[in-house]
Amino acid sequence: MIHSISLGAVLFGVWLLLSGHFEPLFIAFGLVSCVIVVVVTSRMEVIDHEGHPIHLTWRALTYWPWLGWEIAKANWDVAKLVLSPSMPITPTVFRTRASQKTDLGLVIYANSITLTPGTVSVEAGGGYILVHALTREGAAAVEEGAMDRRVTRMMGEDK
Numbered sequence: 001m002i003h004s005i006s007l008g009a010v011l012f013g014v015w016l017l018l019s020g021h022f023e024p025l026f027i028a029f030g031l032v033s034c035v036i037v038v039v040v041t042s043r044m045e046v047i048d049h050e051g052h053p054i055h056l057t058w059r060a061l062t063y064w065p066w067l068g069w070e071i072a073k074a075n076w077d078v079a080k081l082v083l084s085p086s087m088p089i090t091p092t093v094f095r096t097r098a099s100q101k102t103d104l105g106l107v108i109y110a111n112s113i114t115l116t117p118g119t120v121s122v123e124a125g126g127g128y129i130l131v132h133a134l135t136r137e138g139a140a141a142v143e144e145g146a147m148d149r150r151v152t153r154m155m156g157e158d159k
Helices: 002-019 024-043 054-083 103-115 136-144 146-155
Strands: 092-097 119-125 128-133
Touching: 002 024, 002 054, 054 103, 054 136, 054 146, 092 136, 103 119, 103 128, 103 146, 119 136, 128 136, 136 146
Parallel strands: none
Antiparallel strands: 092 128, 119 128
16 A cells, blocks of 8 residues: 555646646646556556565665766776777676665666666576676776675665
């Protein structure tokens, strides 16, 4: 039930922000459409802790700023590489260990790697992620494991 209420609130909030209409009639239409979506998804039994992970909300609020900073640093590094006349890249494909115990944790970790410029998750599963990195330094940063530890801590799997 809490997932349904949370999903409805998030849907309505996004609808309100994206619609830009604050007249009572439009707000009523938006509210009704969000309720219909929640009822249909509830009847389909697709609202769960992985599809709508509200249990991660507070931990994610500390992870996102850290990830944003990592993305900014990687952007700067990639921009320096691309603008350098010699283009000193050293493409590398490697496997890195993923210590997450759930599929959701693994997906968050793989997506975090891909969101960081200069690295792309190619394949995930079996406790490992296959990663393509633009440089050996980028590969070393992933293999160092700070992102893996932070995702594991955010998921509450570090116990």
